[in-house]
Amino acid sequence: MGRAPCCDKVGLKKGPWTPEEDQVLINFIHLYGHSNWRALPKQAGLLRCGKSCRLRWINYLKPDIKRGNFSREEEDTIIQLHEMMGNRWSAIAARLPGRTDNEIKNVWHTHLKKRLNQNQPKKPRKTRGINVNNITTTTTTAESNWSSPQESYTTSEDFSSSANEVSSVDLSTNDTAAPTQSSDNSMDYNPIIDDSFWESSFDYNAFSELLDFDYESLHEVKQETPETVDYCENNNNNGGLQYCGDENMEFWLDVFVQASGESELPEF
DNA sequence: AATTGTTTCAACCGCGGCCCC
DNA sequence: AGGGGCCGCGGTTGAAACAAT
Numbered sequence: 001m002g003r004a005p006c007c008d009k010v011g012l013k014k015g016p017w018t019p020e021e022d023q024v025l026i027n028f029i030h031l032y033g034h035s036n037w038r039a040l041p042k043q044a045g046l047l048r049c050g051k052s053c054r055l056r057w058i059n060y061l062k063p064d065i066k067r068g069n070f071s072r073e074e075e076d077t078i079i080q081l082h083e084m085m086g087n088r089w090s091a092i093a094a095r096l097p098g099r100t101d102n103e104i105k106n107v108w109h110t111h112l113k114k115r116l117n118q119n120q121p122k123k124p125r126k127t128r129g130i131n132v133n134n135i136t137t138t139t140t141t142a143e144s145n146w147s148s149p150q151e152s153y154t155t156s157e158d159f160s161s162s163a164n165e166v167s168s169v170d171l172s173t174n175d176t177a178a179p180t181q182s183s184d185n186s187m188d189y190n191p192i193i194d195d196s197f198w199e200s201s202f203d204y205n206a207f208s209e210l211l212d213f214d215y216e217s218l219h220e221v222k223q224e225t226p227e228t229v230d231y232c233e234n235n236n237n238n239g240g241l242q243y244c245g246d247e248n249m250e251f252w253l254d255v256f257v258q259a260s261g262e263s264e265l266p267e268f
Numbered sequence: 269a270a271t272t273g274t275t276t277c278a279a280c281c282g283c284g285g286c287c288c289c
Numbered sequence: 290a291g292g293g294g295c296c297g298c299g300g301t302t303g304a305a306a307c308a309a310t
Contacts, residue, residue, distance in 0.1 A: 014279080014280070015278095015279075015280090015304090016278070016279075016304085016305095017278090017279085036295085037295080037296070038294080038295060038296085050295085050296090051280085051281090051296085051297095052279075052280080054296080054297085055278085055279065055280080056278090056279085058297095059278070059279085060278075060279095087299065087300085088298085088299085089298075089299065090297075090298060090299085101297095101298075101299080102277085102278075102279085102299095103277085103278095105277095105299075105300085106276075106277050106278085107277095109276095109277095110275070110276055110277075111276095
């Protein structure tokens with residue numbers, strides 16, 4: 001496979017970004033977008049490789065990035081999603097608006113793993129539920145009854161291959177979980193995943209049935225919602241900016257909520 | 269105040285996979 | 290069909306910040 005040469009092979013700068021570089025990158029992306037990361041640094045006059053620019057933008061400079069410490073709710077969400085998805089940080093990040101995969105990965109390694117290790121269960125639980133509507137589990141004390149992600153999957157390879165097909169959807173639970181009734185009468189989903197799910201192509205209708213919403217209506221809402229188009233047009237004066245629609249999590253959350261008939265966005 | 273140990277997190281690296289020719 | 294170009298992802302690194310002695 002063709003691989004982009006790394007920075008030192010072409011004599012580009014590495015290491016921490018300066019405020020001046022940040023400003024150059026921000027200005028360029030605001031004007032022209034980032035349809036081609038590889039060409040961007042040359043066009044912007046940055047002595048960086050495209051990967052470095054992309055990482056800087058996605059993890060630090062993007063305007064919708066939420067700074068500051070993670071709330072307890074966010075941490076719990078990460079723990080729950082990690083239990084379901086394993087180390088699929090980008091998929092987890094998709095459920096946490098304003099948070100990046102890198103940030104979540106760091107928080108996991110620095111805080112959450114320790115937190116969970118301190119609360120290792122005496123008896124591992126077999127399943128954990130997740131509420132599709134507000135992303136809370138049946139077990140509200142996440143640290144009291146922790147079971148490792150590996151409990152739900154036989155090997156880490158279970159997440160590879162066709163799992164990527166699912167990650168593009170990632171509405172709330174991208175697994176074939178079985179609904180159960182929780183004590184607060186909300187519907188919960190146990191992450192019991194049949195291996196065949198990951199091997200088969202994604203069935204939107206089956207998935208929408210599972211989550212009790214209509215994928216067709218979701219699709220209609222997406223087409224009827226003008227924000228995506230406006231966003232593209234407003235930023236595309238020079239034929240550049242491409243980060244429309246799919247990267248706007250607020251938009252997608254809204255789409256999902258509308259399609260599923262909910263009146264409020266999920267709490268995070 | 270100086271030194272050492274620990275933690276944090278931005279950034280790098282390499283791989284897998286998608287897309288296009 | 291298959292090879293090259295590129296993007297995105299996840300693992301890892303290392304410097305800076307902080308805490309302990």
